[in-house]
Amino acid sequence: MSVLVYTESWDGSFRKSTFEAASYASETAKILGTEVIAISLGEVSSDELDKLGNYGVSKVVSCSAIEKGDGQAATNAIAKITDDANILIFSNTNTAKMIAPRLSAKLKVGIVSNVIGLSESTNPLQVKRKAFSSKAIELATVNTATAILAIAPNSFKLIETGGNCTIEEVATNEKGAITIEGKETASGKISISEAEIVVSAGRGLKGPENWGMIEELAELLGAATACSKPVADIGWRPHAEHVGQTGKVVAADLYFAIGISGAIQHLAGVNSSKVMVAINTDPEAPFFKAADYGIVGDAFEVVPKLIEEIKQLKG
Amino acid sequence: MNIVVCISSVPDTTSKINFTDNNTKFDSCGIQFVINPNDEFGLTKAMVLKEANGGTVKVITVGDATTEPVIRKTLAIGADSAVRINKTASDSYTTALEIATYLKENPADLIIAGKESLDYNGGAVPGMIAEMLDLPFVNACNGLEIAENNAKVSREIDGGKEYLSASLPLVIGGQKGLVEESELRIPNMRGIMQARSKPLQVIEASISEDFTTSISFEKPAEKEACKLVDSNNVAELVNLLHNEAKVI
Ligand SMILES: Cc1cc2nc3c(=O)[nH]c(=O)nc-3n(C[C@H](O)[C@H](O)[C@H](O)COP(=O)(O)OP(=O)(O)OC[C@H]3O[C@@H](n4cnc5c(N)ncnc54)[C@H](O)[C@@H]3O)c2cc1C
Numbered sequence: 173m174s175v176l177v178y179t180e181s182w183d184g185s186f187r188k189s190t191f192e193a194a195s196y197a198s199e200t201a202k203i204l205g206t207e208v209i210a211i212s213l214g215e216v217s218s219d220e221l222d223k224l225g226n227y228g229v230s231k232v233v234s235c236s237a238i239e240k241g242d243g244q245a246a247t248n249a250i251a252k253i254t255d256d257a258n259i260l261i262f263s264n265t266n267t268a269k270m271i272a273p274r275l276s277a278k279l280k281v282g283i284v285s286n287v288i289g290l291s292e293s294t295n296p297l298q299v300k301r302k303a304f305s306s307k308a309i310e311l312a313t314v315n316t317a318t319a320i321l322a323i324a325p326n327s328f329k330l331i332e333t334g335g336n337c338t339i340e341e342v343a344t345n346e347k348g349a350i351t352i353e354g355k356e357t358a359s360g361k362i363s364i365s366e367a368e369i370v371v372s373a374g375r376g377l378k379g380p381e382n383w384g385m386i387e388e389l390a391e392l393l394g395a396a397t398a399c400s401k402p403v404a405d406i407g408w409r410p411h412a413e414h415v416g417q418t419g420k421v422v423a424a425d426l427y428f429a430i431g432i433s434g435a436i437q438h439l440a441g442v443n444s445s446k447v448m449v450a451i452n453t454d455p456e457a458p459f460f461k462a463a464d465y466g467i468v469g470d471a472f473e474v475v476p477k478l479i480e481e482i483k484q485l486k487g
Numbered sequence: 488m489n490i491v492v493c494i495s496s497v498p499d500t501t502s503k504i505n506f507t508d509n510n511t512k513f514d515s516c517g518i519q520f521v522i523n524p525n526d527e528f529g530l531t532k533a534m535v536l537k538e539a540n541g542g543t544v545k546v547i548t549v550g551d552a553t554t555e556p557v558i559r560k561t562l563a564i565g566a567d568s569a570v571r572i573n574k575t576a577s578d579s580y581t582t583a584l585e586i587a588t589y590l591k592e593n594p595a596d597l598i599i600a601g602k603e604s605l606d607y608n609g610g611a612v613p614g615m616i617a618e619m620l621d622l623p624f625v626n627a628c629n630g631l632e633i634a635e636n637n638a639k640v641s642r643e644i645d646g647g648k649e650y651l652s653a654s655l656p657l658v659i660g661g662q663k664g665l666v667e668e669s670e671l672r673i674p675n676m677r678g679i680m681q682a683r684s685k686p687l688q689v690i691e692a693s694i695s696e697d698f699t700t701s702i703s704f705e706k707p708a709e710k711e712a713c714k715l716v717d718s719n720n721v722a723e724l725v726n727l728l729h730n731e732a733k734v735i
Contacts, residue, residue: 283611417500473718
């Protein structure tokens, strides 16, 4: 018996969502009275792998030859290590969704994604998950002896244990039918799904040339920038910034909605955030019904003042 | 090239979500169902590929008879034929297995699903189909070019794009970017008329044992009323965020 966690890395580094998954696995292992084994794919230094010990992992199995984008190879490599695991934990990332469902089909075990809390019961396994684009929370049960759970980013707290882990390198030569040709990434960008603070703006900003103040506010707060769907559709901002029901899901500690009306599709994707602030000229804007704090006012006057005040606060 | 597009029929995005039977069932009363937006990008891409390279576009769904208006709409948009596996989709695994079982008998060159459906947001069916058919799979696919038997694909990764290639057959979990919003097609009168006579085959489901079961639903806690701060007193907002909410 054990709990297995897939610890995703990006260019050799783990992220918050990785440690969240490890923390979740470690708390689950505590309930079951067992240990956590992590699986890492791709080149990750032993210093980085060591960090997993602090989140309750006792052993890391590293398959450095496997590229995570090759879902077949990743699935086959993980399937070889699952042995006697009862629960397999993933973070619900785009890459995990290429691996976890395959693994579910290969091992013939049930999968629950978008999980937002520890199991309500372990026999049978019952967990809460987000459904209907965050408009509802579903209690789901897994009918198979083994379960795969994919945890929604930013929904489970990091728990540092101060522990250590051993590392075992496993040589695998799994190869799927896909070739990874390359990638393009904007460096230094904070991930929207993991960010603690997200500064988001909508059509109320009138044009792409006005995003300077949004970026400045975000930078000041160490926040990610996001936007409403029409803003991405007209090309003012990249598609990757589109949040909402048909875009990315935000579950930040703090979400700023600047010049965003608060359409149901927008709110669905962002309302898992703990605190939401709306800045809008229209006192009737639906966002004020969902926000915790609000200012009825012109973004072009309010945001520069906000920047000044936060600069003062940060000294 | 034979393309199969997996279609999920989901509540319109403006729907208010409610539950019945003591919060154990989704309440479909008064709900308008639409093609899952991620699937609509895939269907449109399939049409574009068919127009460029020839071939056929078939849509497939696992659903009961109430999903037929949505299926007819995909035919009106341009799919050539449809298959409905007669079962209320209740679990990712059985849904995927029904589709994979059909595809084993009726192979396709390209299988396009949406990266997730907007009702249960499982995002698991496409990857499972790929595994069941032992095919390569690309999730969150936002670019696809086909030349002969080869696919060049891009997928969204955190902070960027990854480029991949594979030979067909291939399974895709599609999203916006496969085509742009402006390329989506609204069925015209001729399409709607033609759709009525296009084949829609109904197959009885063969698998019944679900791996997961939905027990109950709840709605997120209601928010308290919004605290409004005067626009001339932005300092007060910063104060509240710092001292009351403790988020900055
Ligand atoms: C199938 C479907 C899926 C969708 N999915 C999404 C989704 O995932 N995400 C999403 O965001 N939308 C989505 N939408 C679109 C959604 O319905 C709204 O149209 C959209 O969210 C509105 O964007 P907006 O708030 O930026 O623009 P608008 O609705 O135009 O609102 C602009 C706001 O800015 C305010 N404003 C104007 N000037 C100023 C100023 N100077 N200072 C401050 N405020 C100002 C206005 O009062 C207004 O409230 C979807 C729609 C459909 C049909």
